[in-house]
Amino acid sequence: MTKTPLIETRNLSKSYFNDDVETPVLFDINLTINKGEFVAIMGPSGSGKSTLMHILGFLDLHTAGRYLFQGDEAGSMTDDELAKIRATRVSFVFQAFNLLPRTTVFQNVLLPLLYHPTIPVGERDGRALGAIKIVGLSDRRDYLSSQLSGGQKQRVAIARALVTQPDVIFADEPTGNLDSQSGIAVMHSLQQLHREGHTIILVTHERTTAQHAERIIHIKDGRIDSDSKDFTRIVAKDVSSLK
Amino acid sequence: MRLHDTFITALTGVRTHASRSLLTMLGIVIGVAAVVLMSCVGESMKGVILGQISSLGPKSMVIFPGQQEGGPSSIATGHDSLTFEDLDLLKKLPTITHLAPVIFLPGTVSYGREEGSPQVFGVMEEFFSNQNIVPSEGRLIDNDDIDGARPVALIAPDVRTKFFGSGDPVGRRIRIGGNHFTVIGVTKALGSQFFQNADDRVYVPFSVAKNISGQKYLNYITMEAVFSFDLAFDDVKNLLRLRHGISPSSSADSSGQATWDETKDDFVVRSSAQANEILSAVSLGLTAFITTVAAISLLVGGIGIMNIMLVSVTERTAEIGLRKAVGAHYRDILLQFLIEAVLLTFIGGVVGLFIGIALAFGAAQIVQGILSTYIFAVSLPAVLAALLMAALTGLAFGLQPARRAAKLSPIEALRYE
Numbered sequence: 001m002t003k004t005p006l007i008e009t010r011n012l013s014k015s016y017f018n019d020d021v022e023t024p025v026l027f028d029i030n031l032t033i034n035k036g037e038f039v040a041i042m043g044p045s046g047s048g049k050s051t052l053m054h055i056l057g058f059l060d061l062h063t064a065g066r067y068l069f070q071g072d073e074a075g076s077m078t079d080d081e082l083a084k085i086r087a088t089r090v091s092f093v094f095q096a097f098n099l100l101p102r103t104t105v106f107q108n109v110l111l112p113l114l115y116h117p118t119i120p121v122g123e124r125d126g127r128a129l130g131a132i133k134i135v136g137l138s139d140r141r142d143y144l145s146s147q148l149s150g151g152q153k154q155r156v157a158i159a160r161a162l163v164t165q166p167d168v169i170f171a172d173e174p175t176g177n178l179d180s181q182s183g184i185a186v187m188h189s190l191q192q193l194h195r196e197g198h199t200i201i202l203v204t205h206e207r208t209t210a211q212h213a214e215r216i217i218h219i220k221d222g223r224i225d226s227d228s229k230d231f232t233r234i235v236a237k238d239v240s241s242l243k
Numbered sequence: 244m245r246l247h248d249t250f251i252t253a254l255t256g257v258r259t260h261a262s263r264s265l266l267t268m269l270g271i272v273i274g275v276a277a278v279v280l281m282s283c284v285g286e287s288m289k290g291v292i293l294g295q296i297s298s299l300g301p302k303s304m305v306i307f308p309g310q311q312e313g314g315p316s317s318i319a320t321g322h323d324s325l326t327f328e329d330l331d332l333l334k335k336l337p338t339i340t341h342l343a344p345v346i347f348l349p350g351t352v353s354y355g356r357e358e359g360s361p362q363v364f365g366v367m368e369e370f371f372s373n374q375n376i377v378p379s380e381g382r383l384i385d386n387d388d389i390d391g392a393r394p395v396a397l398i399a400p401d402v403r404t405k406f407f408g409s410g411d412p413v414g415r416r417i418r419i420g421g422n423h424f425t426v427i428g429v430t431k432a433l434g435s436q437f438f439q440n441a442d443d444r445v446y447v448p449f450s451v452a453k454n455i456s457g458q459k460y461l462n463y464i465t466m467e468a469v470f471s472f473d474l475a476f477d478d479v480k481n482l483l484r485l486r487h488g489i490s491p492s493s494s495a496d497s498s499g500q501a502t503w504d505e506t507k508d509d510f511v512v513r514s515s516a517q518a519n520e521i522l523s524a525v526s527l528g529l530t531a532f533i534t535t536v537a538a539i540s541l542l543v544g545g546i547g548i549m550n551i552m553l554v555s556v557t558e559r560t561a562e563i564g565l566r567k568a569v570g571a572h573y574r575d576i577l578l579q580f581l582i583e584a585v586l587l588t589f590i591g592g593v594v595g596l597f598i599g600i601a602l603a604f605g606a607a608q609i610v611q612g613i614l615s616t617y618i619f620a621v622s623l624p625a626v627l628a629a630l631l632m633a634a635l636t637g638l639a640f641g642l643q644p645a646r647r648a649a650k651l652s653p654i655e656a657l658r659y660e
Binding site: 057059080085088091100112115116121 | 571
């Protein structure tokens with residue numbers, strides 16, 4: 001019996017429609033990602049890599065082909081089922097951090113737990129504090145998000161992404177808005193999560209960022225150009241103590 | 244998401260945008276404050292007016308001589324149209340009882356060097372029960388005083404204060420015109436009746452007033468209806484019309500009954516029931532007016548709420564996108580924004596309520612100096628209605644922005660800059 005892959009797409013395609021004008025973005029994407037992988041989806045801007053991530057993360061819907069998540073057909077899910085899957089199975093780290101303004105670190109990390117259907121209310125605070133500890137911001141838990149540096153904001157976003165213990169964490173250009181030192185700290189956190197068994201899908205246009213993953217899928221003009229594990233891996237140093 | 248969490252989220256939303264929330268509430272605050280103020284003033288005024296007529300029993304009636312206001316001036320009907328003969332015939336009507344005619348005695352009233360001009364009433368014993376007048380000192384005028392035409396006087400509290408201060412007035416002699424009267428008692432305070440001071444009066448026996456003045460007509464007659472006021476009303480009118488030779492309008496109506504033109508009457512019949520009717524009509528009008536003001540102000544406030552909520556939804560598109568990305572359902576977002584809107588209007592309503600009550604209280608302190616019977620009162624139904632309307636306004640005007648927020652696609656919301 002073969003293991004069901006975490007993510008499997010078959011001839012997945014996506015087109016945008018504007019006033020009946022079809023703009024195809026993705027063509028016949030076939031890929032399989034297993035639990036525990038750290039995959040980088042790489043490509044120049046406009047290649048469709050972000051669209052692919054949004055589809056895989058249930059933020060957007062594909063228009064043709066199939067998308068199976070742990071064997072479940074995403075195309076046939078209702079809005080409520082999609083919301084539930086976003087609450088429990090996947091999470092995101094965005095380039096622009098997307099923290100709630102005028103809200104503390106702790107409240108930001110707590111947010112996904114409010115929408116989680118099964119985690120008991122009594123466990124919320126402990127989980128949030130645990131996630132904040134993992135990214136090394138325990139001493140900043142009561143800071144407002146506006147009082148943090150970019151690197152710290154992104155680490156809050158990572159804590160928020162892992163607080164629900166999702167099956168997969170999507171990171172969309174997580175270092176795009178950061179200086180190099182902060183970028184290294186963020187990549188270190190992601191690699192550490194991967195070592196602990198998390199599945200991570202990273203979207204980036206930078207080769208060096210992609211090299212932190214263990215597998216790189218190149219997207220070009222909406223198609224998979226290459227899918228390789230044969231490259232020099234970069235291991236991010238732990239620089240969080242410097243910040 | 245649990246409702247409790249949604250509520251906390253909405254409350255946090257209101258709090259983190261405190262200054263905007265306050266500005267948004269302002270419309271509702273002013274609207275509700277105005278409504279509460281007006282309904283309190285209306286309630287107080289109702290109390291004042293009710294006080295004017297509640298001293299009269301529900302079956303109390305009065306006949307005044309003279310034309311009804313607005314009647315044709317060609318008909319010569321004066322203040323002398325009610326005669327003693329009218330009174331004797333009216334006494335035979337079975338539908339009315341306790342007839343008490345009144346004659347006013349002109350002249351200055353004095354005690355020692357003190358002079359005053361209270362109204363002097365020549366009354367029958369029944370007058371006191373009709374008007375709910377009771378003594379606070381001494382006694383009332385009785386039938387013996389009237390039959391014996393005794394020169395006695397019953398004085399009202401203001402007269403007592405003016406002439407006797409804190410001294411005992413009973414047994415003292417006052418002068419009315421050129422005649423001496425012995426004070427036999429003081430009435431309890433009545434306040435004002437139909438906005439005339441009922442405490443600046445002197446009562447003397449009817450027979451005495453009639454003898455001194457030589458008057459051949461009555462100033463008015465008080466009485467009580469036996470059964471219903473309507474029956475008594477028609478009986479009295481028809482009798483007096485016959486007596487005074489007032490003819491019905493030329494044409495009879497379809498039921499064959501004679502129709503009367505009330506403006507031709509040389510007398511007016513009034514009752515406390517009628518006054519009550521007029522009062523209810525006035526207060527109904529007032530209520531309608533307040534309701535209109537409330538509706539308009541809450542509409543304006545509601546549009547303000549909707550406007551700000553729409554701005555808020557646009558401004559917080561990224562937040563909505565994020566909430567959806569971490570698993571918020573349609574109804575979570577819908578409820579969050581709906582509760583925010585209702586919170587804004589409800590808090591605004593409560594603040595407006597207290598401001599309105601405070602203003603009404605302040606107004607009452609000022610008005611009381613002029614109108615002593617004006618008592619601060621709060622209309623509870625109006626207050627509850629204002630609060631309910633405020634919350635409903637939030638619900639009605641918050642729905643559209645909330646739906647817009649909830650319908651946002653997560654990816655488009657996240658992309659929004």
